[in-house]
Amino acid sequence: MAPLSDSFQPFEYDTAIKVLADSSDLKAVPSKFKFVNEPTGLNSDSLPIIDFSALTANDPDQRSKAIHDVGKACQEWGFFILVNHGIPEFLMNSLATATREFFNLPETEKKQYEAKSASDPIKCGNFNVTNTSNQTFTLWRDYLKLYVHPEFHCPLKPPVLKEILLEYTKRIRELTRKLVEAVSENLELDQHYVDEVLKLDSSFQLFATNFYPPCPEPDKAIGLPPHTDPGLFTFLIHNGVAGLQIQHDGKWFNADSPQNSILVNVADQLQIFTNGRCKSVMHRAVVNDERERISMVVANGPSKEAIMGPAAPLVKKDGRAIYRPMKYIEYVEAQLVKSRVNGKPILEQMMIEEDDQVVN
Numbered sequence: 364m365a366p367l368s369d370s371f372q373p374f375e376y377d378t379a380i381k382v383l384a385d386s387s388d389l390k391a392v393p394s395k396f397k398f399v400n401e402p403t404g405l406n407s408d409s410l411p412i413i414d415f416s417a418l419t420a421n422d423p424d425q426r427s428k429a430i431h432d433v434g435k436a437c438q439e440w441g442f443f444i445l446v447n448h449g450i451p452e453f454l455m456n457s458l459a460t461a462t463r464e465f466f467n468l469p470e471t472e473k474k475q476y477e478a479k480s481a482s483d484p485i486k487c488g489n490f491n492v493t494n495t496s497n498q499t500f501t502l503w504r505d506y507l508k509l510y511v512h513p514e515f516h517c518p519l520k521p522p523v524l525k526e527i528l529l530e531y532t533k534r535i536r537e538l539t540r541k542l543v544e545a546v547s548e549n550l551e552l553d554q555h556y557v558d559e560v561l562k563l564d565s566s567f568q569l570f571a572t573n574f575y576p577p578c579p580e581p582d583k584a585i586g587l588p589p590h591t592d593p594g595l596f597t598f599l600i601h602n603g604v605a606g607l608q609i610q611h612d613g614k615w616f617n618a619d620s621p622q623n624s625i626l627v628n629v630a631d632q633l634q635i636f637t638n639g640r641c642k643s644v645m646h647r648a649v650v651n652d653e654r655e656r657i658s659m660v661v662a663n664g665p666s667k668e669a670i671m672g673p674a675a676p677l678v679k680k681d682g683r684a685i686y687r688p689m690k691y692i693e694y695v696e697a698q699l700v701k702s703r704v705n706g707k708p709i710l711e712q713m714m715i716e717e718d719d720q721v722v723n
């Protein structure tokens with residue numbers, strides 16, 4: 364790891380890591396990427412599985428069981444495997460092919476989207492991180508991040524990407540709405556109240572795709588260090604190569620997905636809104652030495668303008684708010700430049716200690 368210099372920049376478009384991994388038979392991780400970690404995860408057969416079709420079922424018993432299951436998964440794991448979600452498999456496969464085509468474009472084509480600041484609606488490149496001792500390293504991945512709703516931004520190439528993303532992200536917004544309704548119903552929150560606060564019609568949605576080339580020493584580099592996501596729910600699919608791990612009871616678990624399922628995790632604003640009931644799960648992406656991996660991620664937030672604090676009826680029930688409110692877009696952009704690993708996460712910085720309560 365290199366020491367932190369005054370010119371430290373989280374965003375970078377250097378020799379894209381893909382070129383580096385493609386161009387030679389790389390035997391060791393170059394020093395710039397060095398991050399020593401233990402990438403092994405545990406397997407669990409008790410990861411929650413949610414059957415989406417039961418949530419929309421006409422049978423009230425089936426529906427209320429599904430609502431209860433969603434609530435439980437969000438509170439116990441902050442994570443579940445979504446099946447029978449209704450998104451056609453060919454759409455998910457087309458998205459995987461189109462993102463692969465994007466990463467295969469010539470470097471000059473991709474470099475035009477090099478990120479300059481967190482608020483750029485299209486960002487592409489590599490990401491540098493610092494640890495608490497101010498040493499820096501680069502993540503073992505190339506990424507493309509797009510703001511896709513309420514305004515839609517997308518690179519021009521490959522031309523099919525736009526149409527596929529428009530359709531896929533619209534369907535993900537529909538699923539998000541149903542899941543938010545399920546969580547609200549489970550916590551006995553009034554849907555009108557929830558709609559008014561979250562303004563999901565203009566929900567701020569981010570698409571990210573991550574390309575992780577095979578890595579010669581998977582314990583000396585990391586795709587994405589442990590973090591939580593901004594938003595309400597994050598939806599993740601990948602190209603069939605595992606690598607996502609979630610933290611549960613202090614241990615790392617492999618979050619492998621059955622064919623055609625979607626991995627869903629609770630994100631920070633759902634934890635804040637539910638006054639800590641739902642858990643924004645800590646997760647990371649580890650790399651492997653055999654196969655390239657591509658993940659396609661949609662982070663679904665409330666509206667950019669939503670002031671996100673704990674829901675008033677829950678605060679009343681609990682006697683206090685655990686989090687300070689903050690405008691959603693400000694939270695997202697603070698999170699996007701967050702380039703310190705092992706530092707205090709933003710979510711934690713937003714916590715109100717019990718002694719800090721304002722007494723009226």
Ligand SMILES: O=C(O)CCC(=O)C(=O)O
Binds near residue numbers: 599606608648658
């Ligand atoms: O690629 C993965 O498995 C994790 C991606 C992720 O956590 C993210 O993009 O926020």
Ligand SMILES: [Fe+2]
Binds near residue numbers: 590591592597
């Ligand atoms: Fe994430």
